Amino acid sequence: xxxxxxxxxxxxxxxxxxxxxxxIFKMHYSSLYNYGIKICGNTHxxxxxxxxxFINLFENRKRIxxxxxxxxxxxxxxxxxxxxxxxxxxxxxxxxxDTHNRSNFEISPEEIHINQDFSSVQKETISxxxxxxxxxxxxxxxxxxxxxxxxxxxxxxxDISYQSVLNTLQKAFTKLRKEVENAVLTAILKKK
Amino acid sequence: MQENKQHLLENLLNxxxxxxxxxxxxxxxxxxxxxxxxxxxxxxxxxxxxxxxVIGIRFNKSELSEDFINDKLDNVIKKxxxxxxxxxxxSNKKIELIYATSVLLSGIILFFAANFFTATSEVIHKTGxxxxxxxxxxxxxxxxxxxxxxLKYNKDNSRDVVLNGEAYFKVKSKPSTKAKFWVTTQDLKxxxxxxxxxVNTRNKKTDVLLDEGSISLLLENGNSTKMQPGEIVTYxxxxxKIVHNKVNSNIKxxxxxxxxxxxxxxxxxxxxxxxxxAYGIASEFKNPNTxxxxxxxxxxxxxxxxxxxxxxxxxxxxxxxxxxxxxxxEN
Numbered sequence: 001x002x003x004x005x006x007x008x009x010x011x012x013x014x015x016x017x018x019x020x021x022x023x024i025f026k027m028h029y030s031s032l033y034n035y036g037i038k039i040c041g042n043t044h045x046x047x048x049x050x051x052x053x054f055i056n057l058f059e060n061r062k063r064i065x066x067x068x069x070x071x072x073x074x075x076x077x078x079x080x081x082x083x084x085x086x087x088x089x090x091x092x093x094x095x096x097x098d099t100h101n102r103s104n105f106e107i108s109p110e111e112i113h114i115n116q117d118f119s120s121v122q123k124e125t126i127s128x129x130x131x132x133x134x135x136x137x138x139x140x141x142x143x144x145x146x147x148x149x150x151x152x153x154x155x156x157x158x159d160i161s162y163q164s165v166l167n168t169l170q171k172a173f174t175k176l177r178k179e180v181e182n183a184v185l186t187a188i189l190k191k192k
Numbered sequence: 193m194q195e196n197k198q199h200l201l202e203n204l205l206n207x208x209x210x211x212x213x214x215x216x217x218x219x220x221x222x223x224x225x226x227x228x229x230x231x232x233x234x235x236x237x238x239x240x241x242x243x244x245x246v247i248g249i250r251f252n253k254s255e256l257s258e259d260f261i262n263d264k265l266d267n268v269i270k271k272x273x274x275x276x277x278x279x280x281x282x283s284n285k286k287i288e289l290i291y292a293t294s295v296l297l298s299g300i301i302l303f304f305a306a307n308f309f310t311a312t313s314e315v316i317h318k319t320g321x322x323x324x325x326x327x328x329x330x331x332x333x334x335x336x337x338x339x340x341x342x343l344k345y346n347k348d349n350s351r352d353v354v355l356n357g358e359a360y361f362k363v364k365s366k367p368s369t370k371a372k373f374w375v376t377t378q379d380l381k382x383x384x385x386x387x388x389x390x391v392n393t394r395n396k397k398t399d400v401l402l403d404e405g406s407i408s409l410l411l412e413n414g415n416s417t418k419m420q421p422g423e424i425v426t427y428x429x430x431x432x433k434i435v436h437n438k439v440n441s442n443i444k445x446x447x448x449x450x451x452x453x454x455x456x457x458x459x460x461x462x463x464x465x466x467x468x469x470a471y472g473i474a475s476e477f478k479n480p481n482t483x484x485x486x487x488x489x490x491x492x493x494x495x496x497x498x499x500x501x502x503x504x505x506x507x508x509x510x511x512x513x514x515x516x517x518x519x520x521x522e523n
Contacts (some may be wrong), residue, residue: 022265024263029468049252055271055272058268059272113250145251164199166201166202173241173244
């Protein structure tokens with residue numbers, strides 16, 4: 001039903017409804033912001049890109065084709081806009097080694113949610129293991145569990161196959177299973 | 193093998209019943225997957241990988257403050273007003289909007305209504321006495337429904353049926369999704385991948401006879417049992433008794449398939465009860481000793497007259513139809 005509500009908002013937005021636009025903005029701003037920081041690590045840059053992204057989204061709404069998944073669509077076009085901006089910027093400022101600027105999806109211990117029974121040392125172990133994955137693999141983990149996107153949306157956003165998204169998820173948990181005691185792992189896994 | 197595992201992983205992640213197992217949500221699904229794992233030990237890694245992926249990693253999310261977001265929104269809206277919306281078009285826009293909203297609303301109502309009807313639309317196949325029908329379910333499974341029997345299922349899911357009476361199933365297997373097929377009776381639930389079997393719920397017990405493939409039974413008391421081809425299992429909720437037997441010439445069983453009732457070591461009394469269930473006609477034994485005549489063999493079942501003639505031959509009695517009753521007389 002949530003999906004349906006999102007689609008109604010989206011159709012209203014396409015008609016030019018500002019309230020619908022505001023609702024969509026508020027719904028996604030935080031997660032797009034956090035995702036942007038994970039990509040480039042620069043808050044001012046992310047704020048600028050987000051502002052122009054949303055202005056363009058509204059202005060170009062009539063040219064948007066059919067969208068099957070609103071959240072997925074917003075993430076794809078935002079990611080594209082952000083990378084286009086980063087590319088342009090790196091040419092002007094001639095920053096050759098821009099890895100310094102980018103956080104490359106490093107996952108910090110503070111970001112891992114864990115029951116209080118477990119020490120912060122264990123959070124560090126877990127974030128360390130996740131950080132041994134390649135940046136793009138960490139991005140998959142991030143989109144899946146932080147941004148809560150579906151596997152097929154992630155494959156669209158990152159332009160990789162459905163299969164490689166699954167492989168990455170599997171690889172991450174195999175690593176965790178190998179190196180972390182079961183009890184600790186259970187503590188970081190979600191409970192519904 | 194590796195390819196199988198990948199395939200399985202994908203299927204598991206898209207399987208609602210598997211998610212229910214992960215979150216311990218549905219008793220049937222939990223029992224099914226526990227049983228499945230016990231029988232597919234080679235896939236245990238894949239199962240655990242799928243479970244991990246479903247459960248996932250929990251992150252502490254940092255949400256931006258509402259004020260911050262509103263501030264950013266104001267900036268965007270201001271820029272939008274400057275460049276795109278002119279006031280003259282506004283009133284028109286409003287009408288357009290109201291129209292769009294009402295179209296949307298009726299769409300939503302239609303959507304809900306459609307949902308409501310499909311969610312409650314049960315398909316029921318019922319046979320009268322002596323009537324046997326061949327059914328083809330939407331998923332490709334064929335069912336032969338014996339007389340005086342009822343088969344129910346939800347229109348959306350013909351692989352979960354409720355049976356009252358007797359039916360022979362040829363379940364279409366779905367190897368790609370490993371979708372299960374369920375037959376529920378008052379005593380138990382038969383769980384199937386793709387196979388041929390008979391279910392009979394008459395006389396306050398359920399008989400399941402498996403011809404081909406493999407199935408599991410989930411009993412009303414919570415236990416489960418696996419069946420081998422050629423096996424017949426009888427279970428009654430009332431007595432909570434389960435009997436396993438191999439179908440062979442020594443044991444007593446009743447089976448029916450392709451227009452024939454097959455009786456093996458069954459007394460005439462039981463055969464006549466069977467006839468009563470299927471054709472709705474009671475029997476009266478003029479000579480009580482004929483009740484114990486044991487019958488073995490196939491009896492054609494297209495219609496009652498032919499059935500009676502065959503029974504007379506097999507048992508050496510005379511059967512007369514009188515006042516909607518079958519009178520059994522010693523020769």
